[in-house]
Amino acid sequence: MANTPKYSQFKVCIVGASGKLGRYMVQHALDRGYQVVGVCREQSVGKLDAFKGRITIFPGRTDNRDVIRQAVAGCDAVLTVLAPWGVNNYASGTAQAVLDFAEPGARLVFSCGWHITRDGKDVYTWKLRAFELVFGFLARITRFADLNDQVEACRRIFASNTRWTVVRGSDLEEGPSEGLPVWSRRVGDPILASNMTRRIDFALFMVAAATDDSLVQEAPAIVSGQSASALAHASSSGKQAA
Numbered sequence: 001m002a003n004t005p006k007y008s009q010f011k012v013c014i015v016g017a018s019g020k021l022g023r024y025m026v027q028h029a030l031d032r033g034y035q036v037v038g039v040c041r042e043q044s045v046g047k048l049d050a051f052k053g054r055i056t057i058f059p060g061r062t063d064n065r066d067v068i069r070q071a072v073a074g075c076d077a078v079l080t081v082l083a084p085w086g087v088n089n090y091a092s093g094t095a096q097a098v099l100d101f102a103e104p105g106a107r108l109v110f111s112c113g114w115h116i117t118r119d120g121k122d123v124y125t126w127k128l129r130a131f132e133l134v135f136g137f138l139a140r141i142t143r144f145a146d147l148n149d150q151v152e153a154c155r156r157i158f159a160s161n162t163r164w165t166v167v168r169g170s171d172l173e174e175g176p177s178e179g180l181p182v183w184s185r186r187v188g189d190p191i192l193a194s195n196m197t198r199r200i201d202f203a204l205f206m207v208a209a210a211t212d213d214s215l216v217q218e219a220p221a222i223v224s225g226q227s228a229s230a231l232a233h234a235s236s237s238g239k240q241a242a
């Protein structure tokens, strides 16, 4: 059930604010009248120029514990883009800093992909498994990214007793909003079969999750509500209900 923030102005920190997902989240949060704080790498601050004067920016790597400690102070929610870049535990360092320094009781919402599993009960297509194996291997040997570190980041989040939500994104595409995505606890559920969400709506789900207590300690796998699989599910559940 969605809760209306109890505060006069809900304050949200967006960690990884300058990326594509991050900038969409900033816009959605501003649209809701939230006070917005963003963390992004120093060289990326210019990517947030469109929001100048409307958000407070803490420049720095997202795994910089001092930067995160200052940025999350007083925030009702922290929305974190978990990125597996490099081979120096960037994602797990980022997640750990957020877990350690966010206000007690703050809503913590993290982004990742379907490849993350909470309980091992997700069912993956051979295509998804092959992509993960090949991309994971190539990314690691070129020191471009470390998917295992995103897995470790999520392991720590799942084990924490904070008010977390891990949003697991399908494949993403650009384009105008199609509304709030639908979700399932299990990858492999027919509702998710279309495996496509607009990036703007992934961000919408992240921001909406910050005030949705039904998503506390859930790891929703999302898909566009307008996708063929979501629409087929909606019409079949409609028939069942009739």
Ligand SMILES: NC(=O)c1ccc[n+]([C@@H]2O[C@H](COP(=O)([O-])OP(=O)(O)OC[C@H]3O[C@@H](n4cnc5c(N)ncnc54)[C@H](OP(=O)(O)O)[C@@H]3O)[C@@H](O)[C@H]2O)c1
Binding pocket: 015, 016, 017, 018, 019, 020, 021, 022, 040, 041, 043, 044, 047, 081, 082, 083, 085, 086, 090, 111, 112, 113, 114, 168, 169, 170, 171, 172, 199
């Ligand atoms: N791409 C997909 O198809 C897909 C699918 C499912 C889920 N997801 C999830 O969606 C989230 C956002 O992914 P995205 O692909 O849409 O990318 P994105 O929004 O553009 O975000 C990338 C983030 O990584 C940072 N970054 C880029 N290169 C970096 C580096 N070398 N060192 C440190 N930080 C670096 C960016 O910061 P700067 O602005 O400073 O560069 C930005 O904050 C991630 O959690 C991802 O797991 C993505």
